[in-house]
Amino acid sequence: xxxxxxxxxxxxxxxxxxxxxxxxxxxxxxxxxxxxxxxxxxxxxxxxxxxxxxxxxxxxxxxxxxxxxxxxxxxxxxxxxxxxxxxxxxxxxxxxxxxxxxxxxxxxxxxxxxxxxxxxxxxxxxxxxxxxxxxxxxxxxxxxxxxxxxxxxxxxxxxxxxxxxxxxxxxxxxxxxxxxxxxxxxxxxxxxxxxxxxxxxxxxxxxxxxxxxxxxxxxxxxxxxxxxxxxxxxxxxxxxxxxxxxxxxxxxxxxxxxxxxxxxxxxxxxxxxxxxxxxxxxxxxxxxxxxxxxxxx
Numbered sequence: 507x508x509x510x511x512x513x514x515x516x517x518x519x520x521x522x523x524x525x526x527x528x529x530x531x532x533x534x535x536x537x538x539x540x541x542x543x544x545x546x547x548x549x550x551x552x553x554x555x556x557x558x559x560x561x562x563x564x565x566x567x568x569x570x571x572x573x574x575x576x577x578x579x580x581x582x583x584x585x586x587x588x589x590x591x592x593x594x595x596x597x598x599x600x601x602x603x604x605x606x607x608x609x610x611x612x613x614x615x616x617x618x619x620x621x622x623x624x625x626x627x628x629x630x631x632x633x634x635x636x637x638x639x640x641x642x643x644x645x646x647x648x649x650x651x652x653x654x655x656x657x658x659x660x661x662x663x664x665x666x667x668x669x670x671x672x673x674x675x676x677x678x679x680x681x682x683x684x685x686x687x688x689x690x691x692x693x694x695x696x697x698x699x700x701x702x703x704x705x706x707x708x709x710x711x712x713x714x715x716x717x718x719x720x721x722x723x724x725x726x727x728x729x730x731x732x733x734x735x736x737x738x739x740x741x742x743x744x745x746x747x748x749x750x751x752x753x754x755x756x757x758x759x760x761x762x763x764x765x766x767x768x769x770x771x772x773x774x775x776x777x778x779x780x781x782x783x784x785x786x787x788x789x790x791x792x793x794x795x796x797x798x799x800x801x802x803x
Contacts, residue, residue, distance in 0.1 A: 616786060620779045627775055634776040640786055642768040642793060654798065656762035658733050658740060660713075661792040663758050665781035667774045674754050675700065675709065676747060677716035677724060677736065683747055690751045698723050705730055713754040715742045733761060760789065768793060 590596060595608040614622065620638075627634065646654040676687040679697040687695045693711060694700065697720060703709045704727060716724060716736040721743060728735050736742040744750055760770035772789055773782040 616783055617779065620782050623775060624779070635774045637771045638773045638775055638782060639769060640772045640789055642790070644762065644766045644768065644793065646762075646766045648798070653765075654796070656765060657796055658759065658761040659792055659796065660740065660753060660757040660759045661788055662753065662756065663772070663788055664784045665773070665777065666756055666758070667771070667777065667785070668756075668758075671755050672712040672757070673710075674713045674715060674751055675704075675711040676751070677714065677720050678747070679720060680717070683717060687747050687751065690748045691755055692747075692751055701726055713742065713757075713759075715744075715747070715750045715754060717745060717747075718743055758789075 591610050594610060597610060599609050623638065627636070644654075646656075648654060671691070673693040674691070675694045675696075676684070676692040677697065677700065678684055678687065678695065684695045694709060700709060701724065714727075714731060714734055714736050718738075721736065724736070738744070741753060742750065758770070760768055762768055768789075770789065772785040
């Protein structure tokens with residue numbers, strides 16, 4: 507058995523040796539050893555040179571402005587994202603000479619179109635008093651698959667283009683009304699005796715007006731006259747004979763054809779441009795007046 511004194515001395519020597527060993531190990535792994543020189547890979551190629559920036563030109567000079575304008579003029583419209591019109595080549599031609607059937611019809615304002623018609627008349631050496639027509643396509647659809655019924659209307663044009671007065675027939679059996687109709691320019695005045703003559707084409711007229719009392723006796727003429735048959739909606743049935751004659755003697759009649767189209771003459775080309783435009787406005791305003799009241803103005 508060892509004495510306690512000898513054991514204490516042995517343990518103290520062992521602990522001292524462990525502390526020395528720890529100090530040596532810590533020194534060998536110090537931060538300074540991590541920063542020691544190490545071999546690096548060698549790059550055998552040169553780095554890409556940065557592009558040299560060109561000096562910017564000062565804007566505002568006349569040459570620069572002209573060049574920018576020329577570039578904008580040379581730029582073409584990019585229609586790559588826009589579908590081509592069905593059955594046509596493109597939306598607009600590139601050259602000045604092209605086939606019209608391959609491109610959509612160009613649109614012009616009314617005053618520009620009238621000027622073009624007048625210039626074409628001089629270039630083509632055609633007659634000066636040739637007719638000018640207006641072609642309207644109407645939206646006749648209503649709610650729940652309903653449509654506006656095709657209509658016939660008579661309008662007073664601010665500048666009439668017809669030289670002759672319309673021929674008007676008045677149906678009445680009242681002698682006083684017959685006298686009044688004759689005084690106000692009716693071409694033919696009569697009662698039921700006119701029915702057979704009209705059916706046999708012995709009498710023809712531009713318009714037919716009548717008083718309400720005689721309408722039931724004119725039923726045989728419905729198939730013959732068709733849209734010209736007197737109707738209150740058209741203003742051709744009433745008791746105010748002078749007013750009806752004033753409208754139909756100098757009025758211009760048009761009708762809706764093929765369910766939604768209005769094609770009618772509005773003037774002659776020898777009329778002043780302002781007169782032609784005024785007649786166009788009168789037709790368009792009268793057409794708009796037939797729109798149902800629930801849809802507003």
